[in-house]
Amino acid sequence: MANNTIVDNILAIPPVTRFFTLASVIACLGITTLGVFPQLFCNYFTLKLDFIQTYQAIKYKGYAEIFQTTSWTIIKFYKFLTSMIVPSGIMSPSKYTALMDIYFFYTFSNHLESYGGKFNGNFPDYLWYIILCGTFVQIASLFYNGVINDLPVFPHSCMLACVTYTWSRCNKNARINLMGMVPIKAYYLPLGNLLIELIIRGPSGLVDTAIGIICGYLYLCIQSNTLPIYNLLNGAYGESKTRSNDDARKVGVSSYVDYNRNFGGNTADFIGDSIYDRGYLKAPKFLYKFLGIRTNTSVRTTAFTHQKKEKVWKRDEKREHDPSSGNGTGYSWFGEESAFRGKGNRLGG
Known part of the structure; x- marks a missing residue:
C-alpha cells in the first residue's frame, strides 16, 4: 500500500x-x-x-x-x-x-x-x-x-x-x-x-x-x-561589541555568511554574537525522565563556559612551559618521571 x-x-x-x-x-x-x-x-x-x-x-x-x-x-x-x-x-x-x-x-x-x-x-x-x-x-x-x-x-x-x-x-x-x-x-x-x-x-x-x-x-x-539590561551595555562582562575580521572566521557562526569575502576586508556587515546569545539551556532531569529520554543528549553551557575552559588550558600551558613552576611532590608536567634526572656522576668527578 x-x-x-x-x-x-x-x-x-x-x-x-x-x-x-x-x-x-x-x-x-x-x-x-x-x-x-x-x-x-x-x-x-x-x-x-x-x-x-x-x-x-x-x-x-x-x-x-x-x-x-x-x-x-x-x-x-x-x-x-x-x-x-x-x-x-x-x-x-x-x-x-x-x-x-x-x-x-x-x-x-x-x-x-x-x-x-x-x-x-x-x-x-x-x-x-x-x-x-x-x-x-x-x-x-x-x-x-x-x-x-x-x-x-x-x-x-x-x-x-x-x-x-x-x-x-x-x-x-x-x-x-x-x-x-x-x-x-x-x-x-x-x-x-x-x-x-x-x-x-x-x-x-x-x-x-x-x-x-x-x-x-x-x-x-x-x-x-x-543579567538582563546589564548584558546590553558595551563592555559588559569584559567584552566589547566591536567585532574584528577574525570574529567572522570563528567556527560556529552563522552559515549564511560568505566568509570568503571577509578575508582581509572590512567586516562591518557581519553581525557577531552578543554575550547573551551564547550558551545552551538544558531541560531539567525530571522532564527527561518524564518523557523517557536519555539525559546525555545535550550539555548545559553558559556564556562563560568557553572562558573557563580557556583559562584552565592557558594555566596548564603556562605551567608546562615554565621551568619554575615545579613543585616539591616530585610530580612533573612531562610525565610520571622526575622533571630532572642526573647522570649518576659525583660532583667534581
Whole structure:
C-alpha cells in the first residue's frame, strides 16, 4: 500500500511544533464553527471575573456551592495552555491573518526545533524552552492588563514574536525578505515585525510583539547566565561589541555568511554574537525522565563556559612551559618521571 504523503509530512514535523500547529488549526476550526472562543481564551479580566465569583460563593453560598465554584475555577486553568494556541487574527474580520500567524509560527519553530537548528532535534530542551517562554508570556500579559493597560493581549501572538526573536538571534546574518518584499538581515526581523504589527493591528499588535521579544530576551539571559539590561551595555562582562575580521572566521557562526569575502576586508556587515546569545539551556532531569529520554543528549553551557575552559588550558600551558613552576611532590608536567634526572656522576668527578 502506498504511503500517505500528508500523514508522513505531518509526522516529519518535530513534536512540539507539530502539536502547536495542529492544535492551532483545530482551535481555529472550533472557534469559527462552534464558537468556543470563551472556552479556550483567558486573560486578566476573565480570571478576575472567575475569582470574583469564587469569592462571592465563599462569602454568601453554602459548602456545596463553594466546592462547585472553586473546582470549576481551578479547572479553568487549562485556558492558560489553550489561549496560547488561539491566533489573534481569528477574532478579526479577516481570518486569513490567523492562518498566516500559524504558518509563521510553524516555520520559525520548525527551524529552531529540527536538526540543524538551535535545539538540533532535542525534544525535551525545546519543550522546556516553550514552557519557560510560555510562562513568561502569561505572567507578562497578566501584569500588563492588571497594571499598565486594558488592551487585549493574545499569548499566541506573543509566543510567535518570542520564537521569531529567538530564531533571529541564532541566524543574525541570514538574508530574508520581510513580507516577501523588503530584503533585510534576520537580525532586524523583530524590529520589522514591530512595525508590521503596529500597522496591521495597531497598539495591541505592538504590545503582543514587544512582550514576546522581552520574554525571548529573558530566556537568552537565563541561557547565558547573564543579567538582563546589564548584558546590553558595551563592555559588559569584559567584552566589547566591536567585532574584528577574525570574529567572522570563528567556527560556529552563522552559515549564511560568505566568509570568503571577509578575508582581509572590512567586516562591518557581519553581525557577531552578543554575550547573551551564547550558551545552551538544558531541560531539567525530571522532564527527561518524564518523557523517557536519555539525559546525555545535550550539555548545559553558559556564556562563560568557553572562558573557563580557556583559562584552565592557558594555566596548564603556562605551567608546562615554565621551568619554575615545579613543585616539591616530585610530580612533573612531562610525565610520571622526575622533571630532572642526573647522570649518576659525583660532583667534581
